[in-house]
Amino acid sequence: MHILYCDESNMEDRAGDFLIYAGIAIDGERAMDLSREIDNIRTRLNVPREYRLKFNPGPESFTHEQFIELKRQVIEASTRHGVRLLAYLVLHNIATNPDEARRNGINTVCFHFDCLLNRLNDTGLVLIDRFNDAGNQIEAHLAEKFSIGLVGMPYAAEIPMRRIVGYHYSAIGQSHFASLVDVIVGSFRFAINAHCRNIQQNHQSAINILQAISPLFVRNSAGNEVSELGLIFSPKTIRAAGYRAQYQGLKDFLEAAGIPTEQQITDQRTY
Numbered sequence: 001m002h003i004l005y006c007d008e009s010n011m012e013d014r015a016g017d018f019l020i021y022a023g024i025a026i027d028g029e030r031a032m033d034l035s036r037e038i039d040n041i042r043t044r045l046n047v048p049r050e051y052r053l054k055f056n057p058g059p060e061s062f063t064h065e066q067f068i069e070l071k072r073q074v075i076e077a078s079t080r081h082g083v084r085l086l087a088y089l090v091l092h093n094i095a096t097n098p099d100e101a102r103r104n105g106i107n108t109v110c111f112h113f114d115c116l117l118n119r120l121n122d123t124g125l126v127l128i129d130r131f132n133d134a135g136n137q138i139e140a141h142l143a144e145k146f147s148i149g150l151v152g153m154p155y156a157a158e159i160p161m162r163r164i165v166g167y168h169y170s171a172i173g174q175s176h177f178a179s180l181v182d183v184i185v186g187s188f189r190f191a192i193n194a195h196c197r198n199i200q201q202n203h204q205s206a207i208n209i210l211q212a213i214s215p216l217f218v219r220n221s222a223g224n225e226v227s228e229l230g231l232i233f234s235p236k237t238i239r240a241a242g243y244r245a246q247y248q249g250l251k252d253f254l255e256a257a258g259i260p261t262e263q264q265i266t267d268q269r270t271y
């Protein structure tokens with residue numbers, strides 16, 4: 001069984017920013033070894049036992065450099081243990097609202113996880129980072145994923161996700177993997193924002209981060225480009241030239257950092 005830990009970032013409705021929803025797929029047969037390695041990293045770097053690892057903030061006793069090293073080592077550990085990253089990006093200018101965009105992100109990432117499980121001939125469990133949305137719609141949304149699957153799709157009223165056996169909540173401090181997805185998604189957000197907000201002083205750090213997480217993305221069969229399972233830009237058809245340029249600029253930035261994406265940025269429907 002594979003376990004998918006999910007998290008979101010850039011939820012603030014800010015023009016020019018991309019909302020990110022992503023999950024890390026962990027092979028259950030390697031989960032214990034990865035968890036123990038993160039234990040060892042924390043011990044080796046003298047991380048306080050009570051500290052709950054997130055992208056920010058770091059332990060009070062740590063310097064900025066020490067905290068960066070901690071995050072670097074846990075990301076490297078995830079690469080060694082075959083963790084796979086599946087991500088969804090949507091420009092806030094296009095999204096209806098952040099809560100709906102997050103639900104769409106959950107739909108997409110879970111569907112891509114189910115597709116990955118089909119490739120692997122395996123089953124999976126989804127763990128969503130706990131949050132409160134308007135009207136607590138997430139409860140019914142996850143129940144719908146389990147009982148029905150996806151609804152209202154372009155070519156099918158319903159698409160079941162038969163490889164996923166359950167949808168549950170997780171929180172920082174309940175496992176190392178909830179921390180790991182927060183670090184990875186937070187790192188991805190930092191890098192994307194450095195580009196989208198044109199923060200020049202963060203440019204090299206952004207490149208370093210993208211190169212570190214690049215091996216995590218699910219690639220196509222040739223092993224070169226990141227497949228749409230690994231990273232999808234939403235929507236797939238972008239009519240407005242200005243928004244299309246923002247998507248293309250991000251795609252080019254990611255490719256320059258070693259994350260070439262299979263999906264083409266277009267104003268033509270391709271599905």
